[in-house]
Amino acid sequence: QVTLRESGPALVKPTQTLTLTCTFSGFSLSTSGMCVGWIRQPPGKALEWLARIDWDDDKYYSTSLKTRLTISKDTSKNQVVLTMTNMDPVDTATYYCARRYGGSYFDYWGQGTLVTVSS
Amino acid sequence: EIVLTQSPATLSLSPGERATLSCRASQSVSSYLAWYQQKPGQAPRLLIYDASNRATGISARFSGSGSGTDFTLTISSLEPEDFAVYYCQQRSNWPQMYTFGQGTKLEIK
Numbered sequence: 001q002v003t004l005r006e007s008g009p010a011l012v013k014p015t016q017t018l019t020l021t022c023t024f025s026g027f028s029l030s031t032s033g034m035c036v037g038w039i040r041q042p043p044g045k046a047l048e049w050l051a052r053i054d055w056d057d058d059k060y061y062s063t064s065l066k067t068r069l070t071i072s073k074d075t076s077k078n079q080v081v082l083t084m085t086n087m088d089p090v091d092t093a094t095y096y097c098a099r100r101y102g103g104s105y106f107d108y109w110g111q112g113t114l115v116t117v118s119s
Numbered sequence: 120e121i122v123l124t125q126s127p128a129t130l131s132l133s134p135g136e137r138a139t140l141s142c143r144a145s146q147s148v149s150s151y152l153a154w155y156q157q158k159p160g161q162a163p164r165l166l167i168y169d170a171s172n173r174a175t176g177i178s179a180r181f182s183g184s185g186s187g188t189d190f191t192l193t194i195s196s197l198e199p200e201d202f203a204v205y206y207c208q209q210r211s212n213w214p215q216m217y218t219f220g221q222g223t224k225l226e227i228k
Contacts, residue, residue, distance in 0.1 A: 037217070047155075047163065047206055049217035060215045063120065096162055104210035104217075105153035107174065109162040 002026035004036075004097050004110035011116050012087050018115060022080040022097030029055055029075050035100040036080040038071065040093040041112075048093075052100065053080055089117045121145050121211050125220035131228040138194040140223045142207035147187045151210045154183055154192045157222075158203045166205075167192060194225075202227050 008020035022036060029036060037052040051071040052060045061069050070083045080097060094114045098106035122145040132138055142152065150170040155163035165174040167183035170190060180195040194201055207220040 039217075039219075046221045047208070047219040049208075049219065052215075052217075062216060063214060103168055104151040105165060105168040105208065106163075107165050107168075109164070112162055 002099060002108045004099060004108060006095060006097050006110045006113040008095070008113055008115065010114060011118065013119050014088055014117060016087050018082075018084045018087050018091070020082045020084075020095055020097075020113065020115075022082070022110060024078050024080070024097070024099070024110075027099065027101070029053075029073055029078070029080070031055055031101075033102040036073070037098050037100055037106060038080075038082045039096045039098060039106070040091075041096070042090075042093040045093075050084075050095075051082060087117045091115070092117045120216070121148060121209055121218055123207050123209055123218055123220035125205075125207060125223045127223060128221070129224045129226060131226050132197055133228045134197050134199055136197050138192075138197055138201070138225055140192040140194075140205055140225070142185075142190040142192070142220050144188045144190075144209060148209040148211070150186050152183075152185070152190050153208045154181075155206045155208065156201075156203050157206065163206060197225075199227075201225065 004024040034055045038050040053071045068085045073080045094112040096112045098109040124143045126141045152170045154167040157163045171183045182193045184191050204222045204224050
């Protein structure tokens with residue numbers, strides 16, 4: 001079955017760079033049409049899409065966060081990595097990775113990982 | 120950037136009642152609209168994709184309709200497990216990106 005799991009630090013200091021890893025199983029990111037995205041959710045607030053990487057290594061970013069984000073993949077390890085630079089307390093959120101396959105929606109989601117930005 | 124506006128922000132209903140949730144886009148999104156359910160402490164779960172198609176394993180009491188800028192999620196007869204927050208989401212082509220609505224909280228009356 002399809003599963004995704006996010007991992008990374010629970011706490012980062014302001015100005016630091018956050019690195020999150022999404023490890024997935026049950027599908028391959030080398031399959032045509034397959035994509036993995038990152039979405040975050042500040043406590044008590046709405047969802048916000050961050051980035052997406054496609055099977056052909058095309059990458060897409062939120063226009064408002066584009067300068068701070070980098071997404072990459074390691075197909076052999078079934079992993080997608082998101083880095084976000086210059087972290088700020090407003091970036092405190094639960095970060096989710098999710099699969100998109102052939103459509104315009106995310107059909108499988110990881111459980112999320114809470115990242116707190118604080119000195 | 121396309122903005123999705125959901126209404127109402129909170130909907131208070133009783134089990135067995137019918138729920139109607141709205142999502143309005145600032146410009147046409149064709150039928151590229153999805154609905155998700157999120158319960159406390161859980162990841163969102165896909166309910167409806169392409170405006171009106173139920174995702175795998177989703178109960179038939181959930182239905183979606185609309186196209187262009189106005190969309191509706193209807194829950195025909197509320198079950199206790201349906202009380203949650205619901206989000207709509209769209210994908211735009213240029214630039215390629217996704218936006219979510221601010222959510223509708225469906226609470227027990």
